Amino acid sequence: MTEATSDYARPTALPEALALLAAGPRTVLAGGTDLYPATQAQRLAGPLLDISALDGLAGLVAGPEGLRIGAGTTWTTLAEADLPPALAALQQAALVVGGRQIQNAGTLGGNLCNASPAADGMPPLLVLGAEVELASVRGVRRLPLEQFVLGVRKTALAPDELLTAVHIPAAALAGTSSFVKLGARAYLVISIAMVAVRIVADRGRVVEAALAVGACSAVARRLPQVEAALIGAPLSEMGARITGADVAAALSPIADIRGTADYRLDAACVLLRRAVAQALPLEEPA
Numbered sequence: 001m002t003e004a005t006s007d008y009a010r011p012t013a014l015p016e017a018l019a020l021l022a023a024g025p026r027t028v029l030a031g032g033t034d035l036y037p038a039t040q041a042q043r044l045a046g047p048l049l050d051i052s053a054l055d056g057l058a059g060l061v062a063g064p065e066g067l068r069i070g071a072g073t074t075w076t077t078l079a080e081a082d083l084p085p086a087l088a089a090l091q092q093a094a095l096v097v098g099g100r101q102i103q104n105a106g107t108l109g110g111n112l113c114n115a116s117p118a119a120d121g122m123p124p125l126l127v128l129g130a131e132v133e134l135a136s137v138r139g140v141r142r143l144p145l146e147q148f149v150l151g152v153r154k155t156a157l158a159p160d161e162l163l164t165a166v167h168i169p170a171a172a173l174a175g176t177s178s179f180v181k182l183g184a185r186a187y188l189v190i191s192i193a194m195v196a197v198r199i200v201a202d203r204g205r206v207v208e209a210a211l212a213v214g215a216c217s218a219v220a221r222r223l224p225q226v227e228a229a230l231i232g233a234p235l236s237e238m239g240a241r242i243t244g245a246d247v248a249a250a251l252s253p254i255a256d257i258r259g260t261a262d263y264r265l266d267a268a269c270v271l272l273r274r275a276v277a278q279a280l281p282l283e284e285p286a
Contacts, residue, residue, distance in 0.1 A: 007046025012053045014135065014164070020049055021160045022137045028162065030072060033098065033106040034114040057164065058107075066170040071109025071133075071163045076100075078108065087168070088279075089177035089196040090124035096181055097121075109163045112145070115153045115219075117254065122149065122220035123196035124179055127210035128172040133165040134158075142167065149219050175200035175208060178279035180271045183258075191215040192259045193267040197275040199230075199238075206230045206238065211272060216253045216264045223250045226272070235280060239273040247272065 009026070011017045020026060026049040029035055035044065051057060057072035060081055067087075069078070079094035097103055097111070097120050111121040112132065122145070130145045134157060145166075148156050157163060177198040183189035193215050200208035209230040214220035225246040233241050247269050253261035 008048045008050065010050040010053050012055055014054055014056070014162075017049060017051055017054055017162060018135060018137045018160070021162060025159050028113070030107045030110040031074065031105040033102050034110060034116075051162065064170065065167075066173065067168040068133075069108060069166045069168070071112075071165055072107050073109075075103040075106050075108070079103065084173050085176040086128065086173045086198055087124075087177065089127065089179035089198065089275075090121070092179040093120040093124050093181070093194075093196070108166060112149065112166070113155060113157065113163055115149050115151070115155050117152055117218055117220070118191045118194070118215040119149075119220070120179075120181070120191070120194065120214070123194055123212035123214040124177065125166060125168075126212035126220055126222050127177060127196045127198040128168045129210070130172075131167045131169075132163055133167060134161045135164045136161045140164075146219075146222070151218050172198070172210075176279045178275040180275045180278070182267050182271060190258065193264050193271055195268060195271040195275050197272065197279050199276060199280040201235060201280055204235055206233045206235070211276075213247070213251060213268045213272070216251045216268050218252070218254070221250045223247060223272075225249050230276075238276045238280075242269060242272050242276070244269050 009020050026047045029048050029050045030052060058070045059073060061068045075094040075097045079091050097106060108121055111119050125145050131142045132145055132148045134141050143156060150156055175198050179196045181194040182192045196212050198210040199206060209227045211223045211226050212220055226242055229241045229246055230238055248265055253264040255261045
């Protein structure tokens with residue numbers, strides 16, 4: 001059943017929501033933790049599509065192909081879920097997305113659709129090779145996350161589409177991960193730089209590496225040259241193999257009131273070294 005007025009609709013079933021989007025543009029409201037602060041008015045401008053009551057939009061489901069995370073899943077749910085170590089970075093990010101009230105209301109899908117350069121969900125999902133699921137009355141399609149977020153506040157979402165889920169492939173559930181964020185204070189802050197890493201090791205050497213940096217370019221980026229440099233490295237040499245030149249090759253650091261471009265690049269290198277050490281502490285070969 002849909003709760004609706006001319007400017008506001010709150011359907012409970014996905015087909016209803018998609019039909020409303022197909023009928024004309026609507027602002028999508030999930031947790032509202034980005035949407036409400038962005039308005040300077042006393043109320044949100046309509047027409048609105050409130051998806052907070054959609055059946056099946058939230059929750060985590062594991063299967064042979066990997067993990068499906070509903071777009072309406074809150075940060076609190078993610079932080080408290082029983083997940084493998086490969087998703088530790090995503091859970092660490094969930095714990096620093098604003099305060100507890102924001103974590104209770106804010107959703108993973110909303111964070112991605114907001115397309116902020118400092119979106120905390122982006123780096124942890126990039127190192128997991130995440131894909132997004134986009135639904136419309138025309139059908140369902142999937143896109144790699146790096147092809148979904150195109151720039152500042154810009155995504156590949158069509159006007160009649162809704163982000164319904166994030167998919168983590170089974171192969172990316174291996175290894176361990178870590179998320180490190182730098183801001184002017186520890187909590188309730190927009191990042192100056194943030195990083196996520198996922199490392200798979202065997203007999204004291206790196207066999208798989210995925211690293212991403214956020215808040216240092218218009219969109220969060222994977223670091224292919226750094227990843228290649230880490231493959232085969234002894235765990236004791238991981239930090240030394242992360243060089244400024246390799247990090248800079250993937251980034252276009254921005255300058256704003258929170259930090260200069262040069263500072264962000266230096267910070268990204270330091271944070272990456274910390275993150276790889278936290279993701280996979282030094283161990284002796286078996």
